Amino acid sequence: xxxxxxxxxxxxRDGEQTPGVSLSPEQKLGxxxxxxxxxxxxxxxxxxxxxxxxxxxxxxxxxxxxxxDVYSFARILKQDIDLALDCDVxxxxxxxxxxxxxxxxxxxxxxxxxxxxxIELVGxxxxxxLKVDVCCEDGSRSEPAFLLKVLKAVEQAKADRxxxxxxxxxxxxxxxxxxxxxxxxxxxxxxxVHCHDDLGMATANTVAAVRSGARAVDVTINGLGERAGNxxxxxxxxxxxxxxxxxxxxxxxxxxxxxDMVERVTGVPVPPNKAIVGExxxxxxxxxxxxxxxxxxxxxxxxxxxxxxxxxxxVLGKHVGMKSVKKMVEELDLKATDGxxxxxxxxxxxxxxKGKRVTNVDLEAIAGQVMGIEQKRLIRLEELVTVAGxxxxxxxxxxxxxxxxxxxxxxxxxxxxxxxxxxxxxATKDVPFELVEYHVDAISGGSDALVxxxxxxxxxxxxxxxxxxxxxxxLASVDAMVNGLNSIMARMSR
Ligand code: MN
Numbered sequence: 001x002x003x004x005x006x007x008x009x010x011x012x013r014d015g016e017q018t019p020g021v022s023l024s025p026e027q028k029l030g031x032x033x034x035x036x037x038x039x040x041x042x043x044x045x046x047x048x049x050x051x052x053x054x055x056x057x058x059x060x061x062x063x064x065x066x067x068x069d070v071y072s073f074a075r076i077l078k079q080d081i082d083l084a085l086d087c088d089v090x091x092x093x094x095x096x097x098x099x100x101x102x103x104x105x106x107x108x109x110x111x112x113x114x115x116x117x118x119i120e121l122v123g124x125x126x127x128x129x130l131k132v133d134v135c136c137e138d139g140s141r142s143e144p145a146f147l148l149k150v151l152k153a154v155e156q157a158k159a160d161r162x163x164x165x166x167x168x169x170x171x172x173x174x175x176x177x178x179x180x181x182x183x184x185x186x187x188x189x190x191x192x193v194h195c196h197d198d199l200g201m202a203t204a205n206t207v208a209a210v211r212s213g214a215r216a217v218d219v220t221i222n223g224l225g226e227r228a229g230n231x232x233x234x235x236x237x238x239x240x241x242x243x244x245x246x247x248x249x250x251x252x253x254x255x256x257x258x259x260d261m262v263e264r265v266t267g268v269p270v271p272p273n274k275a276i277v278g279e280x281x282x283x284x285x286x287x288x289x290x291x292x293x294x295x296x297x298x299x300x301x302x303x304x305x306x307x308x309x310x311x312x313x314x315v316l317g318k319h320v321g322m323k324s325v326k327k328m329v330e331e332l333d334l335k336a337t338d339g340x341x342x343x344x345x346x347x348x349x350x351x352x353x354k355g356k357r358v359t360n361v362d363l364e365a366i367a368g369q370v371m372g373i374e375q376k377r378l379i380r381l382e383e384l385v386t387v388a389g390x391x392x393x394x395x396x397x398x399x400x401x402x403x404x405x406x407x408x409x410x411x412x413x414x415x416x417x418x419x420x421x422x423x424x425x426x427a428t429k430d431v432p433f434e435l436v437e438y439h440v441d442a443i444s445g446g447s448d449a450l451v452x453x454x455x456x457x458x459x460x461x462x463x464x465x466x467x468x469x470x471x472x473x474x475l476a477s478v479d480a481m482v483n484g485l486n487s488i489m490a491r492m493s494r
Contacts, residue, residue, distance in 0.1 A: 002247040005240060006041045006161075006216035008133070008192065009233060011262060012061075013044040013073050013093075015224035021266045025057035029064065031265060034258050035221075036066040039249040040233075044093050044218075047073035048083035058087040069131060076117040081124060091131030091160070094121060098146060099138035111146055115153060122157035133161040133216075135194060140166040140175075144182050151187060161192050161216055166205060169198030169228065173208035184213025192216030195231040197223060202231035203275075207239050210246065221262040222270050222277065234259060234276040234308065242303055256309035276308055283313040287321015290314055294323055316363060318352030320345075328360075329367050333491070336371055343370045357454070361466035361487045378403055378489040379428070381482050386416040386474055396420040398478070400427050403489075417477050424481050433459040433488055435481075440473065453480040459488045 012028050012035075015021070023031070028045065035043050045061045046054045062070045071091040072084035084092055096118045103109050118134060125132040134154045136147055151162050164183065166176065176193075183191055193209035193216070195202040206217050217240075223232030234255045240246040259277035263270050272279040282305040284290050292299035293312070305312045314324045325345045329336050336344065347366045351358050368375050383399040396419035397410035409427040413419030421435065437456035442449040450469060453476045457464045464487050468479030 002245050003215075005210060005246045005248050006190065006192070007039075007233070007237065007248055007250055008042040008044065008071070008216055008218050009035050009040040009068075009220065010044040010093075010194075010218050010230065011035065011220040011224060011233075012057075013046050014194075014218075014226060014230050015220040015222075015262075015266075016046065017226045018224045018229070018266065018268060021224070021268060023057070023265065025053060025060050027265050028057035029060045031221075031262060032061040032066065032068075032070075033064065034254075034261055036064075036068045037251075038254045038258050039251045040068050041249060042069040042071055042091065044071045044073055045087075045089065047080070048087050048089075049074070049077075049080045055083065055087050058084070058089060062088040062090070071131075071133065074121075076114065076121055078121065078124065081121060081128075081130075085128055085130070089130070091133060092125050093133050093135055093163075094118070094125070094159075095135045095137050095165075096150070097138055098136040098142040098150060100143070101141060102138045115150060118150060119153050119157050122154050122159045126158050131160045133163055133192065134159045135163040135165050135192075137165050138167045139164040140171045140179065141168070144179060147183060148186055151183060155188050159189060161190050162187060163192035163194050163216065163218065164209070164214075165194040165218075166196060166202075167194075169196035169202060169205075171195075171205050172199070172201055173204045176205040176208045177212040180209045180212035180214055187213075190215040192218060194218035196225065197228040197230065200228075202229070203235040203239060206231040206236045207243070210240060211244070222259055222268065222274070224262070224266065224268060232275075238276055238303060238308065252307055253309040277310070281305075282310050283315055284324075285315050285317050286319040287324065290321050290324040290327075294327070316348050316352065316358035318349060320348055320352060320358075325363075328363055332360075332364055332367060334367055334371065334373075336367065340367075340370050357467075359454070359465040359467055361464065361483050364487055364490075376490055376493070377486055378493065379482055379485050381478055382406065384420060384475065384478055386420055388416040388419075394419045396423045396474075398423045398427055400424070400482075402428065416474050420474050420478050421481060424478065424485075428485060431459075431485060431488060431492075433457045433464075433485070436463070438477070443469070451476050453477045455480045455484055457481075457484045457488065459491075462488075462491070464488060 045058045069090040071093045072089045073093045074080035076096050122132050191214045193214045195205045219233035219236050220230040221233050223229040237250050289300045344367050380401045386396040388394045393412050394416045395412050399408045407427045409423045411422035413422045436458045439454040441452045451473050453468045464484045466480050466484035468476040470476040
């Protein structure tokens with residue numbers, strides 16, 4: 001039987017402490033429900049002491065009847081626990097500083113006083129039917145003998161778990177392993193670990209702790225958290241599973257979707273090269289790799305994208321190989337001869353060499369021109385007018401010619417670009433698509449810079465990327481949309 005690891009998610013507490021992130025009670029509830037469906041065993045919903053709004057969020061989550069246990073963060077103060085009790089949580093994440101640095105300079109207290117408070121408050125939680133996870137703040141820089149003393153005392157007071165926090169991300173896997181072994185030898189209750197990424201070691205340290213006897217991991221979606229963030233749930237879960245075969249209740253095929261949701265709601269972008277959930281985690285460009293993948297995916301993929309709910313993508317650029325070009329031309333429902341393919345390949349390489357990203361729409365245009373297919377522009381922009389400024393609601397009107405007939409629409413938006421996009425959306429309401437990504441790059445410096453707009457449109461199962469370039473950001477955005485829509489409509493008419 002595989003050893004079971006308990007997953008406690010703290011996206012809604014430590015993750016929300018990411019600089020610049022603040023979630024409404026409704027947003028917190030949305031993420032909590034998604035975490036519950038993901039299969040986390042417990043979630044820290046917030047710190048009840050923080051604010052009225054925070055308590056409202058925690059209450060909503062506690063009332064939802066989730067399978068996961070709902071915890072509130074509390075300092076070693078009775079008032080923090082009382083406020084959490086008012087929110088009807090299942091448990092308390094009781095954070096007790098244990099390093100002399102924290103005890104002396106932050107609390108102005110002593111080890112004896114901290115120990116006394118922890119014992120009392122664990123008892124107080126138990127009397128009120130609360131679970132309690134005692135977390136040693138700055139545990140990694142605490143004297144191991146004192147950690148053991150706290151461990152033994154809270155075991156006696158009937159704490160449920162003892163969590164070692166590497167609060168400032170000071171450890172490396174070897175040092176984490178040494179410390180956890182000391183605790184594991186004596187522990188009668190499960191040990192947890194809470195790691196930060198200040199040295200880029202959070203995932204490695206969490207895995208090392210589990211290998212040395214920890215049975216619970218504190219993690220966040222996308223590795224959100226204070227400063228450099230916390231250990232990321234998706235990395236820890238996949239590392240424990242693929243490298244060691246530990247079992248967890250997490251349904252890994254939901255990882256991509258929840259990562260997207262948290263990115264959207266918090267506004268903190270996931271770097272493209274982020275493990276497991278980054279945009280490039282299953283994207284291949286180099287010809288040698290694509291060739292290998294097409295023969296056997298394991299050649300260049302450690303885990304299959306389906307396992308984490310992601311999709312494999314091939315992109316075109318200067319490292320592209322003939323096999324990817326062939327496959328992508330086939331995906332356009334075009335039948336090119338070997339000679340035509342060779343010419344398409346040459347032109348894609350040429351574009352890639354100039355540092356340009358080659359989108360689907362570019363490939364379609366190249367293939368169309370090489371194969372002598374008439375490029376039907378089924379949708380064309382005739383007129384665009386936008387109004388913006390501090391006295392106006394941003395408004396745009398467009399005149400499009402769609403399949404030969406004129407369509408005029410107008411819309412408002414958060415800014416002129418958004419208004420123009422909304423107007424196009426209204427004018428093309430019969431075309432099935434949604435805008436899933438919008439990206440701006442300034443190609444040159446200065447306020448007269450050329451901008452390149454990349455949009456990603458989703459139409460049924462297909463993702464279409466297209467771009468527009470120019471000095472006018474609104475016009476370039478509209479061009480990118482119209483280019484993508486032409487590709488969708490050409491497909492529909494084929
Ligand atoms: Mn933390």
